[in-house]
Amino acid sequence: xxxxxxxxxxxxxxxxxxxxxxxxxxxxxxxxxxxxxxxxxxxxxxxxxxxxxxxxxxxxxxxxxxxxxxxxxxxxxxxxxxxxxxxxxxxxxxxxxxxxxxxxxxxxxxxxxxxxxxxxxxxxxxxxxxxxxxxxxxxxxxxxxxxxxxxxxxxxxxxxxxxxxxxxxxxxxxxxxxxxxxxxxxxxxxxxxxxxxxxxxxxxxxxxxxxxxxxxxxxxxxxxxxxxxxxxxxxxxxxxxxxxxxxxxxxxxxxxxxxxxxxxxxxxxxxxxxxxxxxxxxxxxxxxxxxxxxxxxxx
Numbered sequence: 529x530x531x532x533x534x535x536x537x538x539x540x541x542x543x544x545x546x547x548x549x550x551x552x553x554x555x556x557x558x559x560x561x562x563x564x565x566x567x568x569x570x571x572x573x574x575x576x577x578x579x580x581x582x583x584x585x586x587x588x589x590x591x592x593x594x595x596x597x598x599x600x601x602x603x604x605x606x607x608x609x610x611x612x613x614x615x616x617x618x619x620x621x622x623x624x625x626x627x628x629x630x631x632x633x634x635x636x637x638x639x640x641x642x643x644x645x646x647x648x649x650x651x652x653x654x655x656x657x658x659x660x661x662x663x664x665x666x667x668x669x670x671x672x673x674x675x676x677x678x679x680x681x682x683x684x685x686x687x688x689x690x691x692x693x694x695x696x697x698x699x700x701x702x703x704x705x706x707x708x709x710x711x712x713x714x715x716x717x718x719x720x721x722x723x724x725x726x727x728x729x730x731x732x733x734x735x736x737x738x739x740x741x742x743x744x745x746x747x748x749x750x751x752x753x754x755x756x757x758x759x760x761x762x763x764x765x766x767x768x769x770x771x772x773x774x775x776x777x778x779x780x781x782x783x784x785x786x787x788x789x790x791x792x793x794x795x796x797x798x799x800x801x802x803x804x805x806x807x808x809x810x811x812x813x814x815x816x817x818x819x820x821x822x823x824x825x826x827x
Contacts, residue, residue: 534629537656541631544648558651563773565654569679571665576685577711580745581754582662583708588751590627592683596658598630599649601666629658629810647780650678676704677776679767681761683754686725688718702728705738706761709754713742792826800825 545549568585570578579600586596633649641705642827646663653661665675684705704706708729710722726740739757743750792799801822808818 533600533656534626537629537653538631540652540656541649544652544814545633545645546778554652554736555648558655559649563651563654563657563769565650565661567663567679567681568758569663569665569682570676570685571675571682572685572689572709576687576709577745578664578685581685581709581711581743582664584629584743584745584748584751585754586660586662588627588748588755589660590625594627595657596628597653597656597658597661598628599653599662600630600632600662601634601646601660629653647678647776677779680765680772681706681758683707683709683758685711686721687712688721689716703732706736706765707752707754707757708738708740710740710742711745713750714744714747718742789823796822796826 540554542548542812544554556688570582572578582598584601585596586598589596631649631653633646650663663675663679682704684702684707686709688710702725708725710725712718713722722740722742729738729740730736739755739760741750741754743754745751802819804813804825805817808815813821
């Protein structure tokens with residue numbers, strides 16, 4: 529991708545994120561296109577080295593001639609509201625790499641480890657011709673499971689002796705893992721962590737084979753093995769890609785419908801709805817019943 533194309537993609541993403549003039553037209557083109565990009569979600573507890581691992585993986589795929597996009601979801605700045613840009617700073621070596629495009633996105637406090645606009649950003653990058661799109665969640669470690677709605681493969685990253693294995697299981701992270709990574713495998717107790725995670729996989733309800741890969745991202749050790757594990761999983765799930773896209777579209781439609789109804793109810797003035805609110809506040813009617821009557825009133 530040349531400089532002009534990169535700038536055009538950056539402008540398109542900003543337009544869509546900010547809902548500036550023309551954003552609907554950009555999205556319409558993205559939705560109409562066939563989904564070709566392979567989407568890899570990377571999540572896990574903080575401190576596991578996700579950014580460094582993604583940096584190495586992006587370099588590996590770029591070296592093989594692939595066009596790679598990285599979407600790094602950063603915490604929102606309390607001052608500007610924008611992304612802190614920590615992950616982009618850590619991946620500085622790709623600044624001049626025409627095969628890698630990095631975009632930092634502010635989470636704006638959105639639960640699930642992703643940004644609310646993530647679905648739209650992925651579609652725009654897809655139609656722009658990216659072969660791989662890597663999504664790095666914000667890394668809170670407790671609510672990162674939304675990435676499964678978007679990614680074709682979910683990679684969960686842990687580090688040795690962090691005490692987060694059980695916590696990750698409680699958070700539902702291990703349940704969504706297609707590939708588990710023990711990064712910083714040159715540290716003590718790495719093999720113990722690998723064994724713990726392998727044992728914990730037996731508690732999963734499904735019987736899918738989930739590889740546990742040891743890596744040292746700083747030296748790019750184990751990246752070939754991680755690449756192989758990801759591509760095997762991508763090949764195994766290739767037939768389900770359209771179903772995943774349709775499931776994602778259903779979620780987006782449901783969320784949009786929910787926002788429309790919420791606004792209709794919130795903005796309604798007086799009349800039956802005011803009486804309904806008064807009745808609910810007085811305890812004369814329950815919230816469920818009030819909600820159902822409110823729907824009938826505004827739809």
